[in-house]
Amino acid sequence: MAQTMYEKIWQRHLVDQIGEDVLLYIDRHLIHEVTSPQAFSGLQEKGRKVRRPDKTFATMDHSISTRSLAIDACGPANQLQLQTLMKNCEENNIQLFPIGHEKQGIVHVIGPELGLILPGMTVVCGDSHTATHGAFGALAFGIGTSQVEHVLATQTLKQGKAKTMLVNVSGKLANGVTAKDIILAIIGKIGHAGATGYVIEYAGSAIEALSMEERMTICNMSIEAGAKAGLVAPDQTTFDYIEGREFAPTGETWEKAVEDWKTLVSDANAEFDTVVELNGNDIAPQVTWGTNPGQVAAIDQTVPSPTDFNDHVEQGSAEKALTYMDLQPGQAISDITVNNVFIGSCTNSRIEDLRSAAAIAKQGKVADNVTAIVVPGSAKVKLQAEQEQLDKIFIEAGFEWRLPGCSMCLGMNDDILKPGDRCASTSNRNFEGRQGRGARTHLVSPAMAAAAALNGRFVDVRKFEDA
Amino acid sequence: MAGFEKLTSNAVPLDSANVDTDQIIPKQFLTAVTRAGFGKHLFHDWRYLDLHEQEPNPEFVLNKPQHQGAEILLARENFGCGSSREHAPWSLTDYGFKAIIANSFADIFYGNCMNNQLLPIALSSEQMDAIFSAVESDANTQICVDLKQQTVTCGDATFNFEIAEHHKHNMILGLDTIGQTMQSGDAIDQYETTISDWYQ
Numbered sequence: 001m002a003q004t005m006y007e008k009i010w011q012r013h014l015v016d017q018i019g020e021d022v023l024l025y026i027d028r029h030l031i032h033e034v035t036s037p038q039a040f041s042g043l044q045e046k047g048r049k050v051r052r053p054d055k056t057f058a059t060m061d062h063s064i065s066t067r068s069l070a071i072d073a074c075g076p077a078n079q080l081q082l083q084t085l086m087k088n089c090e091e092n093n094i095q096l097f098p099i100g101h102e103k104q105g106i107v108h109v110i111g112p113e114l115g116l117i118l119p120g121m122t123v124v125c126g127d128s129h130t131a132t133h134g135a136f137g138a139l140a141f142g143i144g145t146s147q148v149e150h151v152l153a154t155q156t157l158k159q160g161k162a163k164t165m166l167v168n169v170s171g172k173l174a175n176g177v178t179a180k181d182i183i184l185a186i187i188g189k190i191g192h193a194g195a196t197g198y199v200i201e202y203a204g205s206a207i208e209a210l211s212m213e214e215r216m217t218i219c220n221m222s223i224e225a226g227a228k229a230g231l232v233a234p235d236q237t238t239f240d241y242i243e244g245r246e247f248a249p250t251g252e253t254w255e256k257a258v259e260d261w262k263t264l265v266s267d268a269n270a271e272f273d274t275v276v277e278l279n280g281n282d283i284a285p286q287v288t289w290g291t292n293p294g295q296v297a298a299i300d301q302t303v304p305s306p307t308d309f310n311d312h313v314e315q316g317s318a319e320k321a322l323t324y325m326d327l328q329p330g331q332a333i334s335d336i337t338v339n340n341v342f343i344g345s346c347t348n349s350r351i352e353d354l355r356s357a358a359a360i361a362k363q364g365k366v367a368d369n370v371t372a373i374v375v376p377g378s379a380k381v382k383l384q385a386e387q388e389q390l391d392k393i394f395i396e397a398g399f400e401w402r403l404p405g406c407s408m409c410l411g412m413n414d415d416i417l418k419p420g421d422r423c424a425s426t427s428n429r430n431f432e433g434r435q436g437r438g439a440r441t442h443l444v445s446p447a448m449a450a451a452a453a454l455n456g457r458f459v460d461v462r463k464f465e466d467a
Numbered sequence: 468m469a470g471f472e473k474l475t476s477n478a479v480p481l482d483s484a485n486v487d488t489d490q491i492i493p494k495q496f497l498t499a500v501t502r503a504g505f506g507k508h509l510f511h512d513w514r515y516l517d518l519h520e521q522e523p524n525p526e527f528v529l530n531k532p533q534h535q536g537a538e539i540l541l542a543r544e545n546f547g548c549g550s551s552r553e554h555a556p557w558s559l560t561d562y563g564f565k566a567i568i569a570n571s572f573a574d575i576f577y578g579n580c581m582n583n584q585l586l587p588i589a590l591s592s593e594q595m596d597a598i599f600s601a602v603e604s605d606a607n608t609q610i611c612v613d614l615k616q617q618t619v620t621c622g623d624a625t626f627n628f629e630i631a632e633h634h635k636h637n638m639i640l641g642l643d644t645i646g647q648t649m650q651s652g653d654a655i656d657q658y659e660t661t662i663s664d665w666y667q
Contacts, residue, residue, distance in 0.1 A: 016654040019633045023651055025658050027666050035552065037500035063498060077498035084500045121666060128551040128575060142575055144553035146582035154648045156655060160631060192485060193545040196574060228574055249665040257665035292485050313484045313544050412494045431489045431549060433512045
């Protein structure tokens with residue numbers, strides 16, 4: 001029978017059947033300081049061991065400062081959490097990339113960067129943006145701490161099978177339109193819970209044309225449509241990205257692996273439970289106006305009115321969002337002013353994101369009333385950007401150039417906004433209070449964020465040179 | 468963990484869709500390294516007028532005197548969307564909730580509830596409307612959840628709900644799922660001998 005890529009990866013990882021659910025083997029487990037401490041203490045209470053420390057990698061990203069490498073820079077609670085991770089990794093023989101390490105960074109940036117993520121793998125992490133790794137044709141999803149403990153102890157997870165959704169993006173993107181705009185447009189179309197219960201496969205000419213970093217941006221936000229995971233079929237772009245990375249296979253093993261990975265793609269006549277079609281030619285730069293990522297409009301549109309929605313749930317959500325965001329129906333998106341800009345997060349902090357933001361940043365200066373920060377996704381991204389002198393472009397334009405971490409995406413450190421602040425952010429969630437109590441978040445691409453920094457309001461990045 | 472069979476309680480009607488995990492438990496409380504004590508921070512931004520949790524917001528439904536002591540939370544579509552933080556169910560159980568009845572749940576949150584003996588029950592819009600309206604007109608309305616029978620009874624109405632067999636089984640017995648999986652140790656050992664070289 002014809003199979004989708006999801007079904008093929010699923011089939012390859014079956015360990016045991018338990019009623020309607022199966023025990024799925026996990027090839028790669030990534031951990032960080034926030035969602036792992038209670039898992040390790042759970043193991044300890046029961047006298048259980050980490051089954052496969054060699055398949056487990058740890059980094060520090062959420063609770064760390066982006067201004068200082070000191071472990072106590074964000075106060076004693078954050079320090080204790082970081083020290084707990086160090087202790088747990090040491091006691092269990094797990095490789096850790098701590099603050100200041102050349103391989104440290106946001107968990108979803110360093111995994112691919114180090115070649116830890118390969119096509120056909122199952123990948124989990126106590127973080128909902130684990131879906132990022134689906135860009136490699138790996139089945140990757142976020143889990144809770146009890147499941148982190150389960151994977152540490154057994155290297156497996158009990159799972160029920162998800163439904164399958166094909167999101168086909170045809171055509172070609174216009175200049176200045178990015179992967180971030182594609183995924184925001186998709187979420188806008190299917191809704192914030194539109195893919196709940198599904199694994200999405202992204203396909204079509206506009207997806208195939210994307211680089212690995214762009215595919216990661218797309219898969220990263222699958223959870224923002226409610227999906228379990230997002231997948232892109234592995235192809236030459238995938239293999240070229242992985243080859244030669246530190247943990248990637250080499251020599252004859254590499255050759256055999258690539259041959260195998262080519263068979264992972266969905267069969268031509270495979271059936272999906274749902275199919276969604278978008279035309280890439282029609283996608284314009286996107287800006288969220290509400291308090292969930294599905295509440296999004298194009299830069300040349302206006303803020304909608306709750307009455308524009310037929311569904312009463314959408315209506316109610318829109319009303320509540322407009323109040324929180326202090327926006328009026330009919331207001332042009334390009335009339336929304338911002339006083340903060342955040343370029344970073346597991347969605348948009350890779351080298352291509354920084355290049356794209358820098359190409360805009362070099363065309364002006366950050367507006368007087370705007371505070372703008374750039375937070376590279378990893379130590380390696382930071383180094384690469386500095387070798388390309390992108391840091392100088394940002395600093396000269398008036399942006400702050402920070403140390404790698406999750407930073408203002410969720411503000412577990414001191415990178416938080418004040419009540420009433422309004423931020424153009426390249427992150428993934430515009431929830432109420434996400435970047436600080438009472439603060440307002442608009443999700444955009446790196447280029448759009450840089451353009452907003454220079455203008456103090458949203459502008460159509462397609463009007464810039466080299467957009 | 469203690470098993471779950473039946474629960475009869477009044478309920479807190481939180482009539483909002485898309486309640487995300489950042490609302491359930493904001494990030495500043497995620498630095499803890501234990502599972503205890505999250506209940507006082509539950510719905511922090513909505514529940515308190517100040518950052519130090521000294522001034523309860525009298526308008527917020529959780530603070531209304533008539534809803535105190537409830538072990539059931541009523542919510543709407545896509546409850547628990549957003550991050551995978553298990554601190555969300557930890558804060559709900561620590562506050563005292565044992566079941567959440569809503570129109571729908573986000574996937575990761577739903578699974579996290581199951582691992583914490585917090586029963587998530589999804590009902591249709593019409594059924595939820597009926598329960599919300601009963602509780603909003605009389606806060607003392609008792610709702611009875613029977614997990615074995617998979618029913619929710621509110622007044623004269625009884626509604627059936629779906630739950631996966633293994634979730635039901637584990638919830639009723641309060642089982643240690645890791646211990647269960649470790650019984651498949653031989654199957655895991657066997658599987659590991661078949662993994663391709665490039666994943667080793």
